[in-house]
Amino acid sequence: GAGVSQSPSNKVTEKGKDVELRCDPISGHTALYWYRQSLGQGLEFLIYFQGNSAPDKSGLPSDRFSAERTGGSVSTLTIQRTQQEDSAVYLCASSLDGSGTGELFFGEGSRLTVL
């Protein structure tokens, strides 16, 4: 693909509902990250997938958050029982490999608004 693709671009949901955010990385990229960016804030690390290794989930803020990556490609971030503080832009990024020095290519993000 041309770049990292995320969907939906915008999601408005009611407090308490579950949401799923999707990320389609660049073809051939083995590393995939999820970050969260609140309005005017920094890039908060959520989770990192590298090849077939166990994902690094150390950044997930609570057990309401989970993510999976199927077949080493597409990833889905799930937020259960959404809260207003979950409102943010969720950015996905992929990298060619996990050597540690590869450029991250970001998607456009999914803007989540919890009413």
Added chain:
Amino acid sequence: GENVEQHPSTLSVQEGDSAVIKCTYSDSASNYFPWYKQELGKRPQLIIDIRSNVGEKKDQRIAVTLNKTAKHFSLHITETQPEDSAVYFCAARPGRRALTFGSGTRLQVQP
């Protein structure tokens, strides 16, 4: 895990002046230090990076320096232009673990 602190949070300079953004990191195992630029409403993009075996790297008007002993690294932009206005993020990565970003610096270049 790694903790990256970034200063200042906002920086305003006159066009043509230099801008310096500083970051410190906590994990001595970190060996890769990229800088990303995020323009308003856009996605972050890599502008320059440095590896731990190098003390300084330059690319046109942009340079990065790294002091591994002190665990800090800096971004220097010379001859700033209005199009340099953006949010800049430093980051650090220990080995193959996750890339951790600083909190960002909003740079405003006044014409």
